[in-house]
Amino acid sequence: MKSLKFLNACLVILLATANVCADSLLITDGMVFAGDDSPSSRQDILIVDGRIEAVGERLAIDDADSVIDAAGRPVTPAFFAGITATGLSEIGMVYEAVDSRLSGLYTGLIHPEFDVRRAYNPHSSVVPVTRVEGYGYTLLVASPGDRTISGQGSLVRLDGGYDSFEGRTALFINVDGYSGNKLGSSRAAHWMLLESVFEELSTDDDDLTLITPRGKDTLQAARRGGLFVFRANRASDILQALAFGAKHRLSVVISGAQEAWMVRDALAGADVPVVINALDNLPGSFDGLGARLDNAALLNEAGVTVLFTSGETQNARKLRQVAGNAVANGFPYLAAIEAMTSLPAEIFGGSPKMIAPGLTADLVIWSGDPLDVTSAADHVILAGKPDSMKSRQTQLLKRYLPEDAGLGRAYIAP
Secondary structure (H helix, E strand, O other): OHHHHHHHHHHHHHHHOOOOOOOEEEEEEEEEOOOOOOOOEEEEEEEEOOEEEEEEOOOOHHHOOEEEEOOOOEEEEOEEEEEEOOOOEOOOOOHHHEOOEOOOOOOOOEOOOOEHHHHOOOOOOHHHHHHOOOEEEEEEOOEOOOOOEEEEEEEEEOOOOOOOEEEEEEEEEEOOHHHHOOOOOOOHHHHHHHHHHHHHHHOOHHHOOOEOHHHHHHHHHHHHHOEEEEEEOOHHHHHHHHHHHHHHOOOEEEEEOOOHHHHHHHHHHHOOOEEEOOOOOOOOOHHHOOOOOOHHHHHHHOOOOEEEOOOOOOOHHHHHHHHHHHHHOOOOHHHHHHHHOHHHHHHHOOOOOOOOOOOEOOEEEEOOOOOOOOOOEEEEEEOOEEOOOOOHHHHHHHHHOOOOOOOOHHHOOO
16 A cells, blocks of 8 residues: 555655656757748747747746857748658669559559558658658559559658558549550540549448459548649649539649649639649640649639649658749748648648647758758757768768768878
């Protein structure tokens, strides 16, 4: 009995001292961009146990275990890296190092149940390479393979955790001309097949011919609470996706969307977001003959929600350049910051990505304008913990960059 009382007393003491021993970090004098459309302002940010405790002017330094002086540099929420295969693709040209694509399967069925999250590797070298550039999360993609429905993914935090997934399940559907060449040599075959697949959702499991019972369950779950991400660039394909989504009551997102400006009123009326590469101004195929640099600006003016992606995994860091290019061509600056921080989490159902009390402290301190390619991330803080700012690339730089400018690279000490 005495030992039990002693243990209870110890527990009370531990709980009472928890706040005293809490890990805390104070960022002073930062030009803070909250992650919404509010203008930036010079403020301090107090972080306690991984969450933002306070945001304001001249917060008490004595309240923090450690201090980082931002010295007027921009501070933003950690950036969204776009739609990528980060943690799924190490080297794109090495077959066994790519886990984002389903192709060559022995069955002729469509497999929406293919879930790339089961192959995610948080220790992939691509994760820290992306993270040290100021990116805190990405949307894991099931890359187009030889199926109309390529599979499912979701948001993942780039914090190195095994179970860092969050948000709504995203089901990826390919309806562009490239995928059409793999399916009956016509993009019309996509819609024929998709209509047949959705008809099977009301079919008994024993009578399924296009999908498996698990695939059926996946589609039904996605209809209830997931997102259907249609890859489409041509304006007519985008309209088909909108019509299909309305008919089957789906939550739709359009990725690619090079000709989205042509149908911006329809997108705005359907309240469907688009994920675009604002550097797409030359057609890479006949699907994008209408590509133009002010695509994002025109969509924004029409009331369409715009997000950005670079279309690259190993070079996801280029996404800042994509957003900056959109701003250079008429897209509002604060809207670009919002599209790179809080909006993706809002659309794909992740935890809020803003600088506000009570939220997870995922922050970046930049050397200059975060949308300028000459700037860099000086400090990356995820869940209140400063990142080491080391990656395979920084380690290679340290190994091979001459310490003595007069010596060649072969003479560097390991």
